[in-house]
Amino acid sequence: xxxxISQTKPKSLLYLDxxxxxxxxxxxxxxxxxxxxxxxxxxxxxPNGAGKTTMMDIITGKTRPDEGQVFFKGDIDLTQRDEAEIxxxxxxxxxxxxxxFESHTIWDNLELALNRSRGVFPTxxxxxxxxxxxxxxxxxxxxxxSARRDDLAAxxxxxxxxxxxxxxxxxxxxxxxxxxxxxxxxxDAETAETAxxxxxxxxxxxxxxxxxxxxxxxxxxVKVTCxxxxxxxxxxxxDFVSSDPKVIENYxxx
Amino acid sequence: xxxxxxxKSLDRSIVVVVAILLGLAIAxxxxxxxTAPDHPLHVPTFLVSLFGKYLTYALLALxxxxxxxxxxxxxxxxAAFFALGGYAMGMxxxxxxxxxxxxxxxxxxxxxxxxxxxxLPWFWQGFDMFWFAALMVVLVPGxxxxxxxxxxxxxxxxxxxxxxxxxxxxxALLLAFFRNDMGFGGNNxxxxxxxxxxxxxxADGTRAALFAASALTLALCLVLTTAIVRSKYxxxxxxxxxxxxxxxxxxxxxxxxxxxxxxxxxxxxGIAGALYVPQVGIINPGEFEPGNSIEVVIWTAVGGRGxxxxxxxxxxxxxxGKSIFTAAFPEFWLFALGGLFVFVTLFLPKGVVGTASAxxxxxxxHRRAADAENARDNLVAEPMAAE
Numbered sequence: 001x002x003x004x005i006s007q008t009k010p011k012s013l014l015y016l017d018x019x020x021x022x023x024x025x026x027x028x029x030x031x032x033x034x035x036x037x038x039x040x041x042x043x044x045x046x047p048n049g050a051g052k053t054t055m056m057d058i059i060t061g062k063t064r065p066d067e068g069q070v071f072f073k074g075d076i077d078l079t080q081r082d083e084a085e086i087x088x089x090x091x092x093x094x095x096x097x098x099x100x101f102e103s104h105t106i107w108d109n110l111e112l113a114l115n116r117s118r119g120v121f122p123t124x125x126x127x128x129x130x131x132x133x134x135x136x137x138x139x140x141x142x143x144x145x146s147a148r149r150d151d152l153a154a155x156x157x158x159x160x161x162x163x164x165x166x167x168x169x170x171x172x173x174x175x176x177x178x179x180x181x182x183x184x185x186x187x188d189a190e191t192a193e194t195a196x197x198x199x200x201x202x203x204x205x206x207x208x209x210x211x212x213x214x215x216x217x218x219x220x221x222v223k224v225t226c227x228x229x230x231x232x233x234x235x236x237x238x239d240f241v242s243s244d245p246k247v248i249e250n251y252x253x254x
Numbered sequence: 255x256x257x258x259x260x261x262k263s264l265d266r267s268i269v270v271v272v273a274i275l276l277g278l279a280i281a282x283x284x285x286x287x288x289t290a291p292d293h294p295l296h297v298p299t300f301l302v303s304l305f306g307k308y309l310t311y312a313l314l315a316l317x318x319x320x321x322x323x324x325x326x327x328x329x330x331x332x333a334a335f336f337a338l339g340g341y342a343m344g345m346x347x348x349x350x351x352x353x354x355x356x357x358x359x360x361x362x363x364x365x366x367x368x369x370x371x372x373x374l375p376w377f378w379q380g381f382d383m384f385w386f387a388a389l390m391v392v393l394v395p396g397x398x399x400x401x402x403x404x405x406x407x408x409x410x411x412x413x414x415x416x417x418x419x420x421x422x423x424x425x426a427l428l429l430a431f432f433r434n435d436m437g438f439g440g441n442n443x444x445x446x447x448x449x450x451x452x453x454x455x456x457a458d459g460t461r462a463a464l465f466a467a468s469a470l471t472l473a474l475c476l477v478l479t480t481a482i483v484r485s486k487y488x489x490x491x492x493x494x495x496x497x498x499x500x501x502x503x504x505x506x507x508x509x510x511x512x513x514x515x516x517x518x519x520x521x522x523x524g525i526a527g528a529l530y531v532p533q534v535g536i537i538n539p540g541e542f543e544p545g546n547s548i549e550v551v552i553w554t555a556v557g558g559r560g561x562x563x564x565x566x567x568x569x570x571x572x573x574x575g576k577s578i579f580t581a582a583f584p585e586f587w588l589f590a591l592g593g594l595f596v597f598v599t600l601f602l603p604k605g606v607v608g609t610a611s612a613x614x615x616x617x618x619x620h621r622r623a624a625d626a627e628n629a630r631d632n633l634v635a636e637p638m639a640a641e
Contacts, residue, residue, distance in 0.1 A: 060503060087505035099500040101493045108489055118506050120514045125259055126486035172504060 010074045013038045013176055013206050019058060019068030020230070028054040030230035031068070036176065041202035043217045044210045045241075046227035047251045052210045053096065055227070056178050060093045061086040072176070088118065092174035096181045098161035102154035106145050106164060109153050110136045113168035135171070143167035143197070159190040166197065177207045183216050195219040214242070214252075226251060259481050267611075268480050271563050272473045278305075279469035283462030299458050303533045304577065306465035308570045310530040313472045315553045315565035317522035320479050322551070323560030324488065325515050326495035328413075330547045331420030332523050334427050335395035337541035339524025341431075342394055344444035344537040345378060346387030347455070351448050364446070365439045375437045384451055391528040392521045399520030400513065407509035407516075412498070421544050428542035443538025450532050461533070468529045472566070475522050479562055482518070491515055552591065556598050558605025567607050 009015045014036040021029045029051045036042055046052055057063035058070060061083045070078040078086055101109050114132055140146040143163040148156070153164060162182055169177055182198065183191040195216060201207060211217055217224060217238055224241045226233045228251065234244040241247055282297055282305060289296040314336050321327040348363040357367040361374055380386040402423060406416055434440035453460040482488050493501045494508050502508050531537045557568020579587045602609045
């Protein structure tokens with residue numbers, strides 16, 4: 001297994017090998033290894049405490065692993081960088097709870113997320129260009145919020161906030177998108193629409209989705225990785241993974 | 255680039271406040287200097303200095319609003335930057351005394367002669383020149399804020415912990431400046447100033463000019479802070495206030511964003527202190543009292559946090575109230591201040607200006623909705639009239 005993983009490293013977009021981290025003696029990740037290919041849409045499932053969110057924390061630089069390797073695009077070592085740097089390398093993250101800037105308008109939320117220079121002085125003297133305007137309009141229609149551009153983000157419904165956050169990630173133009181439970185608390189119609197949206201997004205970039213909703217994952221129809229107790233339990237198509245006896249025992253059976 | 259940056263800030267309410275400040279900068283000195291003392295509109299010199307002092311407090315509150323109102327950094331140490339700016343100005347004023355001091359020493363200020371010091375300490379060099387002192391007024395608070403902020407923001411010290419260490423900072427400076435061997439006049443501070451830029455500091459004309467300078471500086475800083483908060487950088491500031499980790503994961507270096515605002519704010523506080531000292535005639539370590547910094551927070555909260563105009567209004571209202579109250583019922587002032595803070599927190603959480611502007615916005619929206627309805631009615635009515 002390790003052999004094949006190190007061979008795939010140069011071509012991979014995201015490469016985790018033997019990543020472990022523990023908090024106060026609790027092993028949140030236990031020698032976790034997996035690889036995301038460029039352009040791949042991957043779903044990650046697993047029971048609570050399996051280490052899904054910790055894995056995202058490690059990829060985005062919020063948590064440092066105790067051991068193991070994390071590489072982006074083959075040779076960029078993510079364990080040496082902080083959140084802002086990793087974000088500007090092209091990794092976007094959506095939180096479990098929708099997190100948008102509530103006292104800004106939808107438009108301003110997207111303007112802030114837009115992939116432009118992030119320094120103090122470039123932002124101080126920033127002026128909205130025609131290109132940037134067009135890009136924001138485009139994202140607004142992708143996430144179906146064009147009509148509400150001038151409303152405060154605080155006034156959006158829960159589902160719309162989720163979409164706005166996905167829109168903000170799109171504005172960031174990441175190569176890899178990490179999405180934590182995007183359909184939690186959504187209606188069935190919203191869930192179906194979100195699946196369409198994510199598939200649309202995955203056409204141009206890699207997306208990793210952490211989700212509990214098996215129906216949603218079936219709708220995505222992609223390769224699934226099941227985590228348990230901090231390492232990979234099974235990997236493959238949804239039918240393959242959900243028929244695995246270990247997965248049934250650890251996750252689905254409960 | 256700079257002009258368009260500043261032009262962005264010129265919205266109506268800011269223009270009104272700037273115009274009022276410019277008007278005051280002309281009117282108050284004119285009423286003081288050009289009217290006879292028994293004229294009904296005459297403004298006595300002590301009032302000119304008192305109003306000037308309020309304006310420097312207003313500038314301090316404006317500086318705090320930039321970091322607290324817009325970036326959520328509740329600094330409980332802003333009076334320290336104010337006092338440092340004040341000390342830099344005080345050192346210039348001390349050097350201007352020269353042989354007119356009680357001991358007649360041309361180089362050493364009185365307190366150094368009294369302490370038997372033989373030569374001027376290195377950090378007093380250069381303060382005989384106004385431009386150097388003026389530079390220090392901005393640089394010293396700015397540098398302290400930069401170094402302090404660099405460590406605090408990089409270590410991600412947030413919320414109440416940050417407030418506590420800013421209190422510790424101002425308290426440490428208080429203790430340091432109390433010591434005689436620090437070289438800043440110890441307990442007594444710096445006082446007995448004679449003149450500034452060659453003008454007698456007690457003269458009516460100088461007092462009027464200092465008032466005008468305070469009003470103009472406040473107006474300028476208001477335009478500058480408005481331009482800052484209206485820029486994309488200002489939106490990032492609010493983003494940091496509302497969802498810090500979201501901002502971080504979007505790729506912003508939150509520590510740099512905070513550091514810039516904190517440093518600019520400290521520099522503005524320093525300028526406020528420098529304008530304050532010649533108008534009150536003394537600077538002593540008491541200005542570093544932790545309570546002073548907390549009072550600034552109260553002014554800002556009373557006026558309206560995150561509104562820029564609010565802190566100016568709050569500082570003037572509270573200090574005006576303080577002047578009247580402490581003259582009429584001196585023993586009740588602290589109760590009144592505490593009561594005011596409780597009242598504002600409970601009933602006007604957005605402060606005076608915040609509440610007023612929310613009310614106006616609501617009325618405007620209401621009127622617009624009514625207009626839209628009328629327009630619709632007219633549309634329906636018209637075809638009928640045509641028939």
